[in-house]
Amino acid sequence: MSLCICGASAQQGGIRGMVMDADFEVPLPGVKVVISETGQEAVTGDAGSYFLEQVEPGAYTLMFSKGGYTRFTQPQVIVSPGKLAEMDASLAGEYEEMDELVVKEISLGGASEIGLLNLRMESVAMMDSVGADLMSKAGASDAAQALTLVPGTTIQDGKYAVVRGLPDRYVASLMNNVRLPSADPDKRAVQLDQFPSAMIESMQVSKTFTPDQQGDASGGAVNIVLKGIPDERVLQFKIGTKYKTNVGDAGSDFPVDDAIDMGTWGHTADDIQPQDISTPWSGVVGVERGDSRPMYDWSLTAGDKFAVGSDLKVGFVGSLFYKRDASYSEGRNDKYWLENDGGLQDTMTPQYSGDNPYLTFGGTSYLNPGSELSTSLYDFRQGSEELQWGTLGGIGAETENNAVNLLYSYNFTGESTARLSEDTRGKTYFFPGYDPDDITSPGGADSDSALFGGNQDFSSFAAFNRKEELDYTERTAGSLQLRGDHTLPLGSLRIGSAFTFNEPEIDWTVAWSGSTMDTPDRRSLETYWRRDDDGDGIHRMYNDDGGRARLIRTWRSVDEDSFQYFGNINLPFEAWNDEEGFLKFGGFDDSVERSFDQNSFYTTQQLSSLQVQPSMAWEEFWSSYLNDERIDMSDYPFDVNYDGAQDITAFYLMGDLPVASFLKITGGVRFEKTELNTTMRDVDPNAQLYIPANNYGPLDFAGNEDQANAVIDQNDVLPSIGFEFIPHDKISFRGSYTETIARMTFKELVPIEQVDTLGDDPFIGNPDLQMSSIRNYDLRFDYNPYPGGLVSVSWFYKELKDVIDYRQQILGGATLATTPDNYSEGTINGYELEMRQSLGEWWEPLEGLDLGANLTLIQSELDASGAELDALAGLPEIIEAEYDDGTRDMMGTPEYLYNLNATYTVPKFGTELGLFYIFKGDALKAAGTQDSNRYIPNIYEKGYGVLNFSLSQKLGNHFKVGFKAKNLLNPEIQSVYRSEYAGEDVIRTSYKKGIEYSVGVSTTW
Missing domain, CATH: 2.170.130.10 (TonB-dependent receptor, plug domain)
Structure with a gap:
C-alpha cells in the first residue's frame, strides 16, 4: 500500500514562485494564486512566495489577484511529473481606485x-x-x-x-x-x-x-x-488560554482582595464602601489567600469593502476583544544606607526609623534597649488579576480623489492587586540568632545585656513589620477620529523651467480622546508584632505623629480629555531634473483638560479590644480581626486636588528638494506655542505647602495659594534640516539637525506632598520648573542588498538644556522626598547597529529562515552641580567617588539594548516558528542623597534578558493553531544600590515574573 502511494505521489508535481509589486519592485504578500482548471489555490506569504503542491501533470492557467491590484492571468504553465514548475508574476496597482480607507x-x-x-x-x-x-x-x-x-x-x-x-x-x-x-x-x-x-x-x-x-x-x-x-471581506475569531509558572506555584496561596469582584466587565458599585464618615466602616482591609481566576482571551474581527456605483466604495471594520490575566511574584524590597558614626562607613546597613538604636560609652557603641526601632527589609508576595476588553469600529467612503473615515476605539482595563510585605530580617540583622518563640534568645524580651545587667526588654527593637495593601484600579481610553484625504483635480502647474507642481493633496483630522483612571477604596494597613515579658505575641498598629493610625483608605480619580484638530496641505512637484519633491505646510491644535481628585480616610481609633491578642503568633493575621470590626474613620488632611490645562498650537512649513537623482535636502521650521497651568483646589488649610524658592521650608497653605499654582506660557521656533544621499540604489546615507523641547507633567508642577502608596517616599512638585530644550544630531547608513534585507548603522547625539530630572532630599526631620528640578545641561551619545537577513538568499535550502539583530549603545551625562551636589556637601568623599567632574548618568537611560530574533517559515506546510531574545542594560533609577550625613547611594535597575518562543501551524485553509512560551529564562529582575565608595552592589528590590505558556486557535473566513 505504501509503495503504491509513493508511486502515485511521484507522478505529481507542483508550482512555486514569487509575486512582486510591479511599481515598487518589492515582494507582495496576500496575493491569491488559483489554478483555474482545478480550483487549487495558495496565498503568498510575507516574502511574496507561494507554493502549490500535488498538481497532476499537464498545462494550466494561473490567476493572480489581490485587492487594489490589476488581476493577472498566466496561461500554459506546464507541470511535469515529479517536478516543480517555476512561475513568477508582477501585479500593477489600480491607481484609479483608492485601496485603503484609513489614513x-x-x-x-x-x-x-x-x-x-x-x-x-x-x-x-x-x-x-x-x-x-x-x-x-x-x-x-x-x-x-x-x-x-x-x-x-x-x-x-x-x-x-x-x-x-x-x-x-x-x-x-x-x-x-x-x-x-x-x-x-x-x-x-x-x-x-x-x-x-x-x-x-x-x-x-x-x-x-x-x-x-x-x-x-x-x-x-x-x-x-x-x-x-480590509480590501475584501474578512471574518476572524481567535481564542486562547495560558499558564504561568509563578501563578501555578502560588496555588491556593495566591494573594487576593476579597472585597472586589471584577465580574465579567468590571467591578460593581456594591463592592465599594461609601465615602460616608458619619458612620463606622467595616469590610476587608487585609490580604486574603485563594485561587486565581482562569486566564484566557478571545477576539472577533469582521470587515468588508464594496462598490456603490461606478466611483464610490464604502467599507467597515469592527473588532471586539476580551482578556483575563493574572500574575504573581515574590521577592525582596530593602532599604539600606551608609552610616556616619564618627566617620562615613563603607559597608551598607539597613535603614531604620525611630529612636537612635545606639548608645556610646567609653568610645564603644551598644544597642539601646529602649529604642523603638523599625527597619525596612521586606519580603513581599503580590498577586494581580487583570480584566481587559475593548472595541474598535470604523466606517469609510472613498472616490477617486476623496476619502473620509470615521474611527472609534475604546479600551477598558481593570486590575486588582493584593500585596503582602513582611519585615523579619531587620530583627535578625541586629540580633543574629533571634528566635520569635524564645524570649531569652538575642533580642527577646528576657535576653541578657552585658551593658545593662541583663533582663532588658529588646522586644520592640526592630520588631516584625507587616504591610497589607489592596488596590483595584480601572483605566479607560477612548478615541473618536474623523479624517479626510483629498486630491484636488486641478491639473499640473509649471513654474518657469524648474518646477512642475502636480495636484495638491489635503488631509485633515478632528479627534476627541479621553482617558480615565479610577482607584476606588485603596486600602493600606501597617502593623508590627513583638512578644511581651510574659511571652505573649502582640500585634499593634503603627501610629504616625499626631496619632494618625496607618489604616488608610483612598479614593482617587483622574480624568483627562483632549480635543484635537490638524490639517496638512502637500504640494508635490517635479523638479528640473525630473525628480520628485514636495512642499508641505499645516496647522495643529490640541487642548487638554485634566481633573485630579483624591479623598483619603484614616482612623485614630485605638481599637483597644484588638490592640492586644493574647498568645497571638506572628503567623496569625491581625487584619482578619479588623475585617469584621466597625471602625471610625476621619478625613485625611493631606489630600491633593487640582485642575490642569494644556493647549498646544502649532504651524509648520517644510519641503523636500531633489538637488539631484542621488541627493535630497529636507528642511523646515515649526512654530509651537505652549500654554500649561495647574490650579490647586479643595486643599485642607492645615496641609503643608513646599515651595522650592523657599528652600523647601514648610509653609501653611493659607495665604500662599498663588505660589501653589503654576503657569507656563512659551513660544518655540523649532528648525529642522536633513539630507538623503543615495550613491547606489541599495545604499543610502541620511543626516539631520533638529531642535525640540520637553515639557513637565501636571504632577511635577503641583507643590504639595503626595504619597502614592503606604510606606513610599513622598513626591513634591515644583511650580518653578522650566521647559527643556534639545539639539539633536543624527546620521544613518542603510544597505538593502535585496527586498527584506538590511544592514544599518546609526549615530545620534543630543544636547539638553534645563534638563528635567529627579533628585532626592531631606525635608526636615528624616523625611526623604523626591522632587523634580531643572539641571543646567546634559548629553546623550549613542550608536545603533541593525541587521536583517533572509538566509535563503545565500543558500536555497535555508529558504524561509530569517535572522535579525540590533544593538544600541548609549552614554548619558547630566551636570549635577547645584542643588543635588549641595545636598552632599557634608560628604566630600562621596562627591569625589560618585561624580566625575560633577556629572552623573541621566535617569532611565540604559547603557545598552540589544535584540536577537530568528524566524522560520515553511509555506508548504503552513508552519511558522520564532525565537526572540531582548536584553536591556543597567539604568539609573534614583540619584543618591544623604539623611543626617548618612549616605543613600544611587539606585540602578540591573539589566536582564527575555527569551520568547512561538510556533504556529495552519490547518487547512481556514484554521491556525499556535503555541507561545514567554520569559523562558525567567531572570531575576533586580534594582541595586550602587556606590563607587562602598564597592559591591547591594540588592534594593528583587523578584521573578515566571514563565508563561499559551495556546490559541484562530479561524478566518
Missing part, C-alpha cells in the same frame, strides 16, 4: 516586515517599525511589548515608551497620528499596555523630528497604527 500615510507598509521596511526607506524621518506579523510571532500581547521589538526602544515600568534612552517626556505617543491623552497620575505619558495587539496593524517609531511632528518628539514619536478596513 493613507500610515497605511503604507501594512503589517508585513517587507512593507514596513519599504516605508522606512521612503520616510522623510528616520523611522523603524514592527508589524502585526512579527508581533504575532514574538508573542507580543500589547503595544508595550511590541515596542520592545523596535531597535533602540524599551519600556519603563512595563508601560511607558523609552526611545534611544530618552524616557516618556521626550516621546510623543500617537494613535493613527492623533496625540493621545493620559490619565496617569504621575505622567503625561500614555500607558501602552492598555492597547492589545489584536487592534494593531503596526508600531511605527520616528526617531528624528520633522516639522510636521510634535515639538516634544526629541527621542521619537511612537505611532500606534490600528487595523484598517
Whole structure:
C-alpha cells in the first residue's frame, strides 16, 4: 500500500514562485494564486512566495489577484511529473481606485516586515517599525511589548515608551497620528499596555523630528497604527488560554482582595464602601489567600469593502476583544544606607526609623534597649488579576480623489492587586540568632545585656513589620477620529523651467480622546508584632505623629480629555531634473483638560479590644480581626486636588528638494506655542505647602495659594534640516539637525506632598520648573542588498538644556522626598547597529529562515552641580567617588539594548516558528542623597534578558493553531544600590515574573 502511494505521489508535481509589486519592485504578500482548471489555490506569504503542491501533470492557467491590484492571468504553465514548475508574476496597482480607507500615510507598509521596511526607506524621518506579523510571532500581547521589538526602544515600568534612552517626556505617543491623552497620575505619558495587539496593524517609531511632528518628539514619536478596513471581506475569531509558572506555584496561596469582584466587565458599585464618615466602616482591609481566576482571551474581527456605483466604495471594520490575566511574584524590597558614626562607613546597613538604636560609652557603641526601632527589609508576595476588553469600529467612503473615515476605539482595563510585605530580617540583622518563640534568645524580651545587667526588654527593637495593601484600579481610553484625504483635480502647474507642481493633496483630522483612571477604596494597613515579658505575641498598629493610625483608605480619580484638530496641505512637484519633491505646510491644535481628585480616610481609633491578642503568633493575621470590626474613620488632611490645562498650537512649513537623482535636502521650521497651568483646589488649610524658592521650608497653605499654582506660557521656533544621499540604489546615507523641547507633567508642577502608596517616599512638585530644550544630531547608513534585507548603522547625539530630572532630599526631620528640578545641561551619545537577513538568499535550502539583530549603545551625562551636589556637601568623599567632574548618568537611560530574533517559515506546510531574545542594560533609577550625613547611594535597575518562543501551524485553509512560551529564562529582575565608595552592589528590590505558556486557535473566513 505504501509503495503504491509513493508511486502515485511521484507522478505529481507542483508550482512555486514569487509575486512582486510591479511599481515598487518589492515582494507582495496576500496575493491569491488559483489554478483555474482545478480550483487549487495558495496565498503568498510575507516574502511574496507561494507554493502549490500535488498538481497532476499537464498545462494550466494561473490567476493572480489581490485587492487594489490589476488581476493577472498566466496561461500554459506546464507541470511535469515529479517536478516543480517555476512561475513568477508582477501585479500593477489600480491607481484609479483608492485601496485603503484609513489614513493613507500610515497605511503604507501594512503589517508585513517587507512593507514596513519599504516605508522606512521612503520616510522623510528616520523611522523603524514592527508589524502585526512579527508581533504575532514574538508573542507580543500589547503595544508595550511590541515596542520592545523596535531597535533602540524599551519600556519603563512595563508601560511607558523609552526611545534611544530618552524616557516618556521626550516621546510623543500617537494613535493613527492623533496625540493621545493620559490619565496617569504621575505622567503625561500614555500607558501602552492598555492597547492589545489584536487592534494593531503596526508600531511605527520616528526617531528624528520633522516639522510636521510634535515639538516634544526629541527621542521619537511612537505611532500606534490600528487595523484598517480590509480590501475584501474578512471574518476572524481567535481564542486562547495560558499558564504561568509563578501563578501555578502560588496555588491556593495566591494573594487576593476579597472585597472586589471584577465580574465579567468590571467591578460593581456594591463592592465599594461609601465615602460616608458619619458612620463606622467595616469590610476587608487585609490580604486574603485563594485561587486565581482562569486566564484566557478571545477576539472577533469582521470587515468588508464594496462598490456603490461606478466611483464610490464604502467599507467597515469592527473588532471586539476580551482578556483575563493574572500574575504573581515574590521577592525582596530593602532599604539600606551608609552610616556616619564618627566617620562615613563603607559597608551598607539597613535603614531604620525611630529612636537612635545606639548608645556610646567609653568610645564603644551598644544597642539601646529602649529604642523603638523599625527597619525596612521586606519580603513581599503580590498577586494581580487583570480584566481587559475593548472595541474598535470604523466606517469609510472613498472616490477617486476623496476619502473620509470615521474611527472609534475604546479600551477598558481593570486590575486588582493584593500585596503582602513582611519585615523579619531587620530583627535578625541586629540580633543574629533571634528566635520569635524564645524570649531569652538575642533580642527577646528576657535576653541578657552585658551593658545593662541583663533582663532588658529588646522586644520592640526592630520588631516584625507587616504591610497589607489592596488596590483595584480601572483605566479607560477612548478615541473618536474623523479624517479626510483629498486630491484636488486641478491639473499640473509649471513654474518657469524648474518646477512642475502636480495636484495638491489635503488631509485633515478632528479627534476627541479621553482617558480615565479610577482607584476606588485603596486600602493600606501597617502593623508590627513583638512578644511581651510574659511571652505573649502582640500585634499593634503603627501610629504616625499626631496619632494618625496607618489604616488608610483612598479614593482617587483622574480624568483627562483632549480635543484635537490638524490639517496638512502637500504640494508635490517635479523638479528640473525630473525628480520628485514636495512642499508641505499645516496647522495643529490640541487642548487638554485634566481633573485630579483624591479623598483619603484614616482612623485614630485605638481599637483597644484588638490592640492586644493574647498568645497571638506572628503567623496569625491581625487584619482578619479588623475585617469584621466597625471602625471610625476621619478625613485625611493631606489630600491633593487640582485642575490642569494644556493647549498646544502649532504651524509648520517644510519641503523636500531633489538637488539631484542621488541627493535630497529636507528642511523646515515649526512654530509651537505652549500654554500649561495647574490650579490647586479643595486643599485642607492645615496641609503643608513646599515651595522650592523657599528652600523647601514648610509653609501653611493659607495665604500662599498663588505660589501653589503654576503657569507656563512659551513660544518655540523649532528648525529642522536633513539630507538623503543615495550613491547606489541599495545604499543610502541620511543626516539631520533638529531642535525640540520637553515639557513637565501636571504632577511635577503641583507643590504639595503626595504619597502614592503606604510606606513610599513622598513626591513634591515644583511650580518653578522650566521647559527643556534639545539639539539633536543624527546620521544613518542603510544597505538593502535585496527586498527584506538590511544592514544599518546609526549615530545620534543630543544636547539638553534645563534638563528635567529627579533628585532626592531631606525635608526636615528624616523625611526623604523626591522632587523634580531643572539641571543646567546634559548629553546623550549613542550608536545603533541593525541587521536583517533572509538566509535563503545565500543558500536555497535555508529558504524561509530569517535572522535579525540590533544593538544600541548609549552614554548619558547630566551636570549635577547645584542643588543635588549641595545636598552632599557634608560628604566630600562621596562627591569625589560618585561624580566625575560633577556629572552623573541621566535617569532611565540604559547603557545598552540589544535584540536577537530568528524566524522560520515553511509555506508548504503552513508552519511558522520564532525565537526572540531582548536584553536591556543597567539604568539609573534614583540619584543618591544623604539623611543626617548618612549616605543613600544611587539606585540602578540591573539589566536582564527575555527569551520568547512561538510556533504556529495552519490547518487547512481556514484554521491556525499556535503555541507561545514567554520569559523562558525567567531572570531575576533586580534594582541595586550602587556606590563607587562602598564597592559591591547591594540588592534594593528583587523578584521573578515566571514563565508563561499559551495556546490559541484562530479561524478566518
